[in-house]
Amino acid sequence: MRIIAFIILVLSGATAQAQNLQTAIFAGGCFWCVESDFDKVQGVVETISGYTGGTVDNPTYKQVTTGTTGHYEAVQITFDADIVSYDQLLYVFWRTVDPTDAGGQFCDRGSSYRTAIFATDAQLPAARASKAALNIGAEIVTPILPATTFYPAEDYHQNYYTTNSLSYKFYRARCGRDARVRQIWGDEAIFAN
Numbered sequence: 665m666r667i668i669a670f671i672i673l674v675l676s677g678a679t680a681q682a683q684n685l686q687t688a689i690f691a692g693g694c695f696w697c698v699e700s701d702f703d704k705v706q707g708v709v710e711t712i713s714g715y716t717g718g719t720v721d722n723p724t725y726k727q728v729t730t731g732t733t734g735h736y737e738a739v740q741i742t743f744d745a746d747i748v749s750y751d752q753l754l755y756v757f758w759r760t761v762d763p764t765d766a767g768g769q770f771c772d773r774g775s776s777y778r779t780a781i782f783a784t785d786a787q788l789p790a791a792r793a794s795k796a797a798l799n800i801g802a803e804i805v806t807p808i809l810p811a812t813t814f815y816p817a818e819d820y821h822q823n824y825y826t827t828n829s830l831s832y833k834f835y836r837a838r839c840g841r842d843a844r845v846r847q848i849w850g851d852e853a854i855f856a857n
Contacts, residue, residue: 684745685709688753689716689782689811691736692761693769696832697841698739700825701760701855707748712740713824714816716782722815731775738782740814750787754794757781759854762844763798763806771839779806787811800848 692698695713702711715723718735728735743753761779762769768777783791791808798804816822825832836842842856849856 685742686745686750688741688743688750688787689738689814690741690753690757691717691738691778691780691782692757693737693772693777693779693841694835694839695737695739695817695821696824697836698760699823700832700836702739702741702753702756704855705743705748705753705756707744707746708741708753709744710742712742712814712816713821714738714740714814715776716740716812716814717780717809721813725818725821728776729774733776735776735815736778736780737776737817738780738814740816751790751794754781754791756854758794758798759849759852760845760856761806762848763804764800764802764848766805770841770844781806781808782811782814783808784811 690698690702692701699711699713702708714737715728715733715735716738718728718733720727720733720735723733723735727733728737741753743750763779766778768774769779781791781795788808795804795806795808842853845856846853
């Protein structure tokens, strides 16, 4: 019942005046897909594709995808905590990725495509608890890391799923993201068409 109520919350079209804005940063493979998934969550005000976790200031996509910067492709999510909680965002995050894959996500391979949760000090307990509560019959390799400087990606990456919707849909289907998410999470999978 909790899952059904949460899915209704996620898919609801209702909007409200933002009152309690907070941010979360998740790396879930291709940032186009993470951005697309979280933009569907009621209470998410904005998503920005970018890079975090590495050692290079103001990295470019070309630099990050070489795997030499230490950065992950990630999404910074601004959300209204009066509408959706950080715990609920964690729930969505886990059920839209493959947390057992240490080499990337789906067809995107390499260190920049790994999963991670970048948590503030206040978010760490919730992030750790959400990971500890997972039971999918395999080791969860997604690290929980301290939030560091987030660098927005180039403009052409922002909202790619809407500005290039046909290319994006083809990419997502070809990459096998939704099929793998359904395989891992079954009925708990979120946004896996």
